[in-house]
Amino acid sequence: MPVRRVGAPTTGEAAREALDRAALARAWATPPGWLGWLTSANHKSVALRYIVTAFGFFALGGVLAALMRLQLAHPESRLIGPDLYNQIFTMHGSTMMFLFAVPVMEAMGIYLVPLMIGTRNVAFPRMNNFGYWIYLAGGLMLWTSFVLNIGPDTGWFAYVPLSGPAYAPGKRVDIWAQLITFTEVAALVAAVEIVVTTLKMRCPGMSLNRMPLLVWAMLITAFMVIFAMPAIMAASTMLAMDRLVDTHFFNPAEGGDALLWQHLFWFFGHPEVYIIFIPATGFVSMIVSTFARRQIFGYPAMVLALIATGFLGFSLWVHHMFATGLPMLGESFFTAASMMIAIPSGLQVFCWLATLRGGRVVVRAPLLFALGFIALFVLGGLTGVMLAAVPFDLQAHDTYFVVAHFHYVLIGGALFPLLGAILFWLPKMCGRLPNERLGRWSFWVLFVGFNVTFFPMHLLGLGGMPRRVYTYATDAGFATGNAAASVGAVILTAGVLLFAANIAWTLRRGAPAGDNPWGGETLEWATSSPPPIYNFAYLPTVDGQAPLWSPHERPVVTGLRTDVREILITDAIDATPDHRQRLDGASIWPLLTAMAGTAGIVTALFTPWGVTIGALLLLVTLTGWFWPRAGHDHAEQAP
Amino acid sequence: MRACVVAIRRLAPIVVVACAACSGRMPALDPSGPQAARIATWWWIAFWVSVVVLALVLAFLLHTLARRRIAAAPASATHDPRVERRLVIGVSAAVGLSAVTLLVLLVSSIATGRALHDFGGADPLTVQVTGRQWWWDVEYWDPVPSQRVRTANEIHIPVGRPVLVKTRSSDVIHSFWVPGLHGKKDNIPGHGSSLVLQADRAGTFAGRCAEFCGVQHAHMQLLVIAEPPEVFEAWLQGQRTSAKAPTEGPARRGFEVFMSGPCALCHTVLGTPAGGRTGPDLTHLASRRTLAAGTVPNTPGHLAGWIIDPQGVKPGAQMPANSFDADDLSALLAFLGGLS
Numbered sequence: 011m012p013v014r015r016v017g018a019p020t021t022g023e024a025a026r027e028a029l030d031r032a033a034l035a036r037a038w039a040t041p042p043g044w045l046g047w048l049t050s051a052n053h054k055s056v057a058l059r060y061i062v063t064a065f066g067f068f069a070l071g072g073v074l075a076a077l078m079r080l081q082l083a084h085p086e087s088r089l090i091g092p093d094l095y096n097q098i099f100t101m102h103g104s105t106m107m108f109l110f111a112v113p114v115m116e117a118m119g120i121y122l123v124p125l126m127i128g129t130r131n132v133a134f135p136r137m138n139n140f141g142y143w144i145y146l147a148g149g150l151m152l153w154t155s156f157v158l159n160i161g162p163d164t165g166w167f168a169y170v171p172l173s174g175p176a177y178a179p180g181k182r183v184d185i186w187a188q189l190i191t192f193t194e195v196a197a198l199v200a201a202v203e204i205v206v207t208t209l210k211m212r213c214p215g216m217s218l219n220r221m222p223l224l225v226w227a228m229l230i231t232a233f234m235v236i237f238a239m240p241a242i243m244a245a246s247t248m249l250a251m252d253r254l255v256d257t258h259f260f261n262p263a264e265g266g267d268a269l270l271w272q273h274l275f276w277f278f279g280h281p282e283v284y285i286i287f288i289p290a291t292g293f294v295s296m297i298v299s300t301f302a303r304r305q306i307f308g309y310p311a312m313v314l315a316l317i318a319t320g321f322l323g324f325s326l327w328v329h330h331m332f333a334t335g336l337p338m339l340g341e342s343f344f345t346a347a348s349m350m351i352a353i354p355s356g357l358q359v360f361c362w363l364a365t366l367r368g369g370r371v372v373v374r375a376p377l378l379f380a381l382g383f384i385a386l387f388v389l390g391g392l393t394g395v396m397l398a399a400v401p402f403d404l405q406a407h408d409t410y411f412v413v414a415h416f417h418y419v420l421i422g423g424a425l426f427p428l429l430g431a432i433l434f435w436l437p438k439m440c441g442r443l444p445n446e447r448l449g450r451w452s453f454w455v456l457f458v459g460f461n462v463t464f465f466p467m468h469l470l471g472l473g474g475m476p477r478r479v480y481t482y483a484t485d486a487g488f489a490t491g492n493a494a495a496s497v498g499a500v501i502l503t504a505g506v507l508l509f510a511a512n513i514a515w516t517l518r519r520g521a522p523a524g525d526n527p528w529g530g531e532t533l534e535w536a537t538s539s540p541p542p543i544y545n546f547a548y549l550p551t552v553d554g555q556a557p558l559w560s561p562h563e564r565p566v567v568t569g570l571r572t573d574v575r576e577i578l579i580t581d582a583i584d585a586t587p588d589h590r591q592r593l594d595g596a597s598i599w600p601l602l603t604a605m606a607g608t609a610g611i612v613t614a615l616f617t618p619w620g621v622t623i624g625a626l627l628l629l630v631t632l633t634g635w636f637w638p639r640a641g642h643d644h645a646e647q648a649p
Numbered sequence: 650m651r652a653c654v655v656a657i658r659r660l661a662p663i664v665v666v667a668c669a670a671c672s673g674r675m676p677a678l679d680p681s682g683p684q685a686a687r688i689a690t691w692w693w694i695a696f697w698v699s700v701v702v703l704a705l706v707l708a709f710l711l712h713t714l715a716r717r718r719i720a721a722a723p724a725s726a727t728h729d730p731r732v733e734r735r736l737v738i739g740v741s742a743a744v745g746l747s748a749v750t751l752l753v754l755l756v757s758s759i760a761t762g763r764a765l766h767d768f769g770g771a772d773p774l775t776v777q778v779t780g781r782q783w784w785w786d787v788e789y790w791d792p793v794p795s796q797r798v799r800t801a802n803e804i805h806i807p808v809g810r811p812v813l814v815k816t817r818s819s820d821v822i823h824s825f826w827v828p829g830l831h832g833k834k835d836n837i838p839g840h841g842s843s844l845v846l847q848a849d850r851a852g853t854f855a856g857r858c859a860e861f862c863g864v865q866h867a868h869m870q871l872l873v874i875a876e877p878p879e880v881f882e883a884w885l886q887g888q889r890t891s892a893k894a895p896t897e898g899p900a901r902r903g904f905e906v907f908m909s910g911p912c913a914l915c916h917t918v919l920g921t922p923a924g925g926r927t928g929p930d931l932t933h934l935a936s937r938r939t940l941a942a943g944t945v946p947n948t949p950g951h952l953a954g955w956i957i958d959p960q961g962v963k964p965g966a967q968m969p970a971n972s973f974d975a976d977d978l979s980a981l982l983a984f985l986g987g988l989s
Contacts, residue, residue, distance in 0.1 A: 091964055096863075172861070267839065307740070333834055333860075334842065349754065353747060357744050395754060399691060402691060404765075405677045408833070408859040409859070472677055472678055476859050482867070
C-alpha cells in the first residue's frame with residue numbers, strides 16, 4: 011500500500027533514503043560489462059543507444075545528401091551515374107525517414123516519458139530492448155546492401171510497377187521491403203511502450219490535464235504509429251509477395267492495381283510526416299515555456315490542436331496523388347482537409363508566440379533552435395497550403411518546389427526542434443552543460459546553411475526542375491539555383507559539425523549541470539543529472555502542470571518495495587494509484603529473438619521458406635523469453 | 650502592429666524585384682495558355698497571402714524578442730490576468746483570421762480546379778500520349794484509322810485550339826508535364842487519364858516526365874510545338890504520308906542495312922517492312938528536333954553517336970549498342986536523314 015508522506019525527507023529520514031537508494035540501485039541494476047549492454051532493460055540506456063544509432067544513420071543519410079549536392083552542383087555532371095544516383099536518393103529518403111526521424115523521435119520519448127511522468131521505467135522493458143535490436147538489424151541490412159551495390163533504387167516510396175518484379179529484377183527492392191517490415195515492428199514496439207507507459211504509469215496526481223505537452227505529443231504520435239504502420243505493413247508485405255511468390259496485387263495486367271500501392275503507402279506516408287512533426291512540437295513547447303519563464307499559453311488549446319492534427323493527419327494522404335487524376339469531389343475534399351490541418355498547426359504557433367509575449371524571455375541556444383523552428387516551419391507550412399490546392403499542386407508536384415517544402419517542414423519543423431531538444435536535455439542525459447557559444451554558432455550556421463540550400467529549390471521547382479533526376483541540361487536554367495544549393499549544403503555540413511563538436515565538448519569538458527540547469531518545470535528536472543537507474547528515490551506526485559514551479563511542497567510516494575523492480579500503476583485518466591506491478595529485468599532473450607527474426611527475414615529474401623524458418627526460430631526464442639521462472643512473481647498486487 | 654506594417658513595406662519591393670527577375674525563367678508562372686494562366690493566377694494570390702503571413706509572424710516574433718524583459722523573478726505558474734486576456738484575444742483573432750484566409754484560398758482553389766476541369770470545347774484535337782521507359786509515344790487520334798498519325802517525343806499543336814491529351818502507360822508510371830501550358834497528369838498502367846491544354850501563342854514548350862520512372866527518368870523529355878492552325882494542318886498532312894523505300898544511292902544501301910540489321914526489329918518506318926513497336930516510330934525521324942527524348946539535338950553526328958553507343962549518350966536506355974562499319978553507318982544516316 012503506497013503511503014504518502016508530505017514534505018522533503020527530514021534529517022532523520024536521510025539515512026533511510028540512502029538505504030533505499032542503495033537497495034533500488036541493486037534491484038534495478040543491469041549486469042556489468044558487455045552483457046549488460048546486450049541485455050539492458052533500462053529505458054535510459056536503451057534510449058540513448060537508440061538516439062546515438064539514429065544520429066549515426068543521420069550522418070550516413072547526410073553524406074548521401076552531400077553526394078547528391080555534389081553531383082547536381084553543375085549541369086551535365088558525370089560524377090555519379092544514374093544507377094548509383096537512384097540508389098543514393100532512395101537510401102537518403104529511406105534512411106532519413108525510417109532509420110533516423112521516426113526512431114529518434116520515439117527514442118527521445120522512451121528516454122523522457124518515464125522521467126516526465128515520474129516512474130522508474132517503461133512498461134515493457136524487455137520488449138523495448140527487442141525493438142532496438144530489430145531496428146538496428148533492419149538498418150544494418152539496408153546499408154550492407156547499399157555498400158554491396160544492391161541498394162534499393164526505386165525511391166523511398168517504391169511506386170509499383172517500377173518496384174514490381176517486372177521492372178525491378180534482383181534483390182534491391184526485396185531488401186527495401188524487408189527493411190520496412192523491420193522498422194515497422196520497431197516503431198510499433200516503441201509506440202506500444204509509450205502508450206502503455208503514459209496511460210498507466212503516471213505518478214499520482216498527474217491527471218491527463220496535467221500531463222506535460224511533450225508527453226501528450228508522444229502519446230498522440232504513438233497512437234498515430236499504431237494506426238499508420240499497418241497500412242505500410244500490408245503494402246510492403248503485398249509487394250514482397252508479388253516479388254517472391256508471384257501474387258498480382260499490383261499487376262494491372264492480371265487485375266491488380268498500381269494505384270492501390272499509392273493509397274496504402276500514403277495512408278501511412280502522410281501520417282508519418284506528423285509522426286515526425288508532433289514530437290517536435292512537444293520539444294518546442296517545453297523549450298519555449300522554460301525559457302519564457304512561464305507555462306505554455308493555452309494548454310487546453312495546444313492539447314486539442316495536437317489531437318486534431320493526429321486525426322486530420324489521416325485524412326489527407328490523397329494530396330500526394332493529385333496528379334493521378336481524381337474526381338472533382340475528391341479533389342475538393344482532400345484540398346479542404348489539407349488546408350484545414352493548417353489551423354491546429356497555426357494555433358500552436360500562435361500559442362508559442364503568445365507564451366513568448368507573455369513571458370520573460372531568456373535567450374539560450376536551445377531557445378534559438380525553437381525560434382528558428384517557428385520561422386522555418388511557418389514558411390514550410392505556407393508552401394504546404396499552396397501544395398494543398400490541386401491546381402498549383404499539378405504544377406509543383408514532383409518538382410524541387412516540393413523538395414524545398416518538405417525539407418522546410420522536416421528539417422525546419424522537426425530537426426531544428428530536435429537539435430534544440432538535444433541541447434536542452436543533454437545536461438540531464440550526461441550531467442554536463444553544453445557550450446553556449448558553440449550552441450549559438452552552430453544554430454546560426456545551420457540556419458543560414460539551411461536557407462541557402464533549400465530556399466533556391468522553391469525557385470528551381472517553379473522553373474520546372476523535377477525531383478529525382480541525376481543531372482540536368484546546361485540550357486535548362488537550373489545551374490544557378492543548384493550551385494547556390496550546393497554551396498548551402500557546405501555551410502549546412504559545417505553547422506552539423508559544429509553541433510557535433512559541441513556535443514563532444516560537453517561530454518568531455520562541460521560544467522556540471524545540477525538537477526535543473528534551465529529552471530524547467532517538469533519532473534525530469536527533479537532528479538539528478540544523469541538520473542539514477544531507478545529515476546527517482548521516491549516516486550513524485552504532482553498538483554499541477556508545472557510541478558517544479560509550484561510553491562507547494564510536493565509529497566512523494568513511499569511504500570513501494572525497494573528490493574525488487576516494483577512500480578506504481580495508476581488510473582489512465584486521473585492517475586490515482588491502482589496497484590503495484592513488478593517489471594522484468596535484463597535478459598538476453600530479446601536479442602536472441604531479434605536475431606531469430608532477422609535470420610528469418612534475410613532467408614525470406616531468397617526463398618519463401620524463410621518465413622517458416624523464421625517462425626520456428628522465433629518459436630524457440632519466444633519460448634525462452636516467456637518461460638516462467640521460479641520465484642519470479644508476475645501477479646498484480648493490490649495497493 | 651506598426652512594426653509589422655513597416656516590415657512589409659520594406660520587404661515587399663525586394664520580393665517583387667526578386668520574383669520579377671525569376672518569373673522570366675519560370676514557365677509555370679509565365680503561362681502561354683489559359684490552363685497554366687489559371688494556375689498561375691491562383692498561385693500569385695497564395696504567394697502574396699504567404700508573404701504577408703510570414704512577414705507578420707516574423708515581425709511579431711522579432712518585436713517580442715526586442716522588447717523582452719530581463720528575467721528578474723523566478724518562473725511561476727501564475728499570470729497577470731490582464732496580460733492573459735490580451736493574449737487570449739490576440740490568439741483567437743489570429744486563429745480566426747487564419748481560418749478566413751484558408752477559406753478564401755480553399756474556395757478560390759476549388760473554383761480554379763473546376764475551371765481547369767471544365768475547359769475543353771466541342772472539338773478538341775485528341776492526342777494519346779503513352780509513356781514508355783524512357784520516351785513518349787504520341788498518337789494523333791482520328792476516327793479513320795488510316796488518318797491517325799504516330800510520332801514520338803514531339804507534339805505539334807495548333808495555336809488557340811484545345812488539345813485533349815490522353816495519358817497512358819504501357820510499362821511503369823510516368824507523368825506528362827508541360828509547365829508553360831498546364832500542370833501534370835500521371836500516365837498510369839491500367840488507368841486512363843487526360844487533361845486539356847491550349848497554347849495561346851506559337852512557340853516551343855519544354856515538357857518532361859515528372860514521375861520517377863527508372864534509370865533514365867532524367868532524360869525523358871518532350872517538346873510541344875504550337876503553330877498557327879494552317880501550319881499545323883500542313884504538318885499533320887505531311888506526317889500522314891508513308892516513307893518511300895529509296896531506290897538508289899547511299900540511302901538505298903542504308904535502307905538495306907536498316908531492314909537487315911537489328912533496327913527494324915524495334916522501329917516502324919511506314920511504307921517499309923519495318924514494323925517494330927518497341928522503340929519510337931521513325932517514319933518522320935528527320936523532321937524531329939531531338940533524339941532520345943530530348944537528350945541530344947537531332948543532327949547526323951548525334952544520330953551516329955546514338956546508334957553506335959546509346960549507353961554512352963543515355964546510360965541504361967533500352968536501345969542496344971550497334972556495330973556498323975563506317976560505310977554502312979553513313980549509308981544508314983543517309984537513309985534516316987531522308988525520313989522527313
